[in-house]
Amino acid sequence: MAEVAVVGLSKRFGGVVALDDVTWTFANGRLTVLVGPSGCGKSTLLRLVAGLEEPTRGRVLFDGRDVTAVPAWERNAAMVFQSYALYPHMTVFANLAFPLQARRMDKGEIRRRVEHTARLLGIEALLARKPRQLSGGQMQRVALGRAMVREPLVYLMDEPLSNLDAQLRVEMRGEIKRLQRALGVTTIYVTHDQAEAMTMADTLLVMRGGRVEQAGDPEAIYRRPASAFVAGFIGSPMINLIQGRLDEAAAAFAVGAARIPLPDALRSAAARLGHRPLLLGVRPEDLVVSPAPQPEFLPARAVVREPLGKEALLLLAVDFLPPAALLRAIVPPDLRPGPDETVWLRFPPERLHLFDEATGAAVGWRE
Ligand SMILES: Nc1ncnc2c1ncn2[C@@H]1O[C@H](COP(=O)(O)OP(=O)(O)O)[C@@H](O)[C@H]1O
Ligand SMILES: [Mg+2]
Structure with missing residues (x-):
């Protein structure tokens, strides 16, 4: 677990300002949701925290330690994407064990962690299966499991439920919230779906054009939107x-x-x-x-x-x-x-x- 802070963080891609001077502290152990329309800089912010992009300006801090120059694999942040990116030729067990083997962890400890994670996610019965023998929801659980077994400092989730059908999305968002609470790991979750954002967030950051337009408790933002943009983006049917x-x-x-x-x-x-x-x-x-x-x-x-x-x-x-x-x-x-x-x-x-x-x-x- 760690408190994650970004300070004056900016990112340009050529002439495009993807992120524009964002300063925010993501509270330790809490679930913070970044929400906003497509192209507003959500993924860019997440990738900068992960270390997958280098900022044009600004710093990233984990528990006060400046990690801006630390490469992604040393930051101990686990990322979950929309595409599950499971290894198709490996069993679920092997997929979950893979990040631990890569760190040369002891076999007994790997088994313990994989089984513990599978229990938390309710996928113990699937450990011997290959990804093609799984439903979309089960694959997404395995992808989450692969992030969890590492016991990282922070989870970074980029629209992890976008590939699931509507009913499963609703189920999985409750599940992720429950798991996040149980594990108490600092989590930054990206979505363009305002309902998903409202229901999951401890803290909501509404982004627009590379900036944070309003941040805080989701219900407070709903009751008192700071701008017409936020009022129009949060709430359905629209204000x-x-x-x-x-x-x-x-x-x-x-x-x-x-x-x-x-x-x-x-x-x-x-x-x-x-x-x-x-x-x-x-x-x-x-x-x-x-x-x-x-x-x-x-x-x-x-x-x-x-x-x-x-x-x-x-x-x-x-x-x-x-x-x-x-x-x-x-x-x-x-x-x-x-x-x-x-x-x-x-x-x-x-x-x-x-x-x-x-x-x-x-x-x-x-x-
Ligand atoms: N690798 C890249 N090269 C050029 N432009 C990029 C790159 N990544 C993102 N962008 C641009 O930066 C802006 C923010 O993108 P992104 O962070 O992916 O938005 P979001 O995740 O909110 O949809 C967009 O205008 C996007 O086109
Ligand atoms: Mg994105």
């Missing part, structure tokens, strides 16, 4: 983002003829900015939808209803937005407006988010 401004009285968000009341904290923060273009954010589950008119509710037209089982997603057209800009609302399953039927909307002030449209930065409500 509604509406272009508008603070109204003349600095009391409400103005979009077309509609006025959406804002809470005091957002009003005053927005007023301090001047009358800049703003984005109002409201999550689909926070919009209140009523089948009947109510005071202060705004009319909307139900365009599409997508049943999701325990709830439904409504796509709504409102007269203050262009016709193609539909709002997303999660509603109880018994709310079933017919096509083009009118429903009534409320934007609960305490649930609203506000962003400066030009910079994307959250307005107000920051700790």
Whole structure:
């Protein structure tokens, strides 16, 4: 186990800035997830920690020791990739034993470690099989096992579940989290899947364009996204983002003829900015939808209803937005407006988010 730190870490590939001055300490024994769209620098950061790439600038520290110049094989970091990269001609036992044999470990100790790891992963019955006799999920377990037997200082996992079907992914992400807890090994886990990131992370780093855009507790990031980008990336169905401004009285968000009341904290923060273009954010589950008119509710037209089982997603057209800009609302399953039927909307002030449209930065409500 080790605390892993990166300090002012940057990586350029020719003209491409893959990683741009990232400083972060990955807490000892915890699972930190790097999430962000494709190309934002997640794999690059992981490979720099592993020692598979050399930084253009900055340092990597394991427990305070500068390992920037230490080659990958001496860093004692175990990497798990999307492709399992098992040796096809070797049994599962031999695949697991291989990294230990390479270190000239005693045979009895190798057997002990391989059997212990196989037990943890529930693959004891597979030790005599070859990779082609395994399912995708079993292969991924063996690949994880091969990282675990080494008892490394840190696990580095780069989208290890991307090749699995949806149900198995959900199962394996719980499994990896359970194992990580049990072993208490510092783990950096990369995914582009925000649901996987939310469910697995002790700490979440949302990356964009080679930088960390927001970091912290996943639920705190969900509740208080620091930017419109983070608000849009974390959460599904996606948050509604509406272009508008603070109204003349600095009391409400103005979009077309509609006025959406804002809470005091957002009003005053927005007023301090001047009358800049703003984005109002409201999550689909926070919009209140009523089948009947109510005071202060705004009319909307139900365009599409997508049943999701325990709830439904409504796509709504409102007269203050262009016709193609539909709002997303999660509603109880018994709310079933017919096509083009009118429903009534409320934007609960305490649930609203506000962003400066030009910079994307959250307005107000920051700790
Ligand atoms: N070996 C490489 N040579 C050139 N460009 C690279 C190389 N590796 C990554 N990049 C570029 O660096 C950026 C970040 O890539 P990467 O870290 O793989 O992103 P992610 O893992 O978040 O999808 C991308 O623009 C990618 O094209
Ligand atoms: Mg990648």
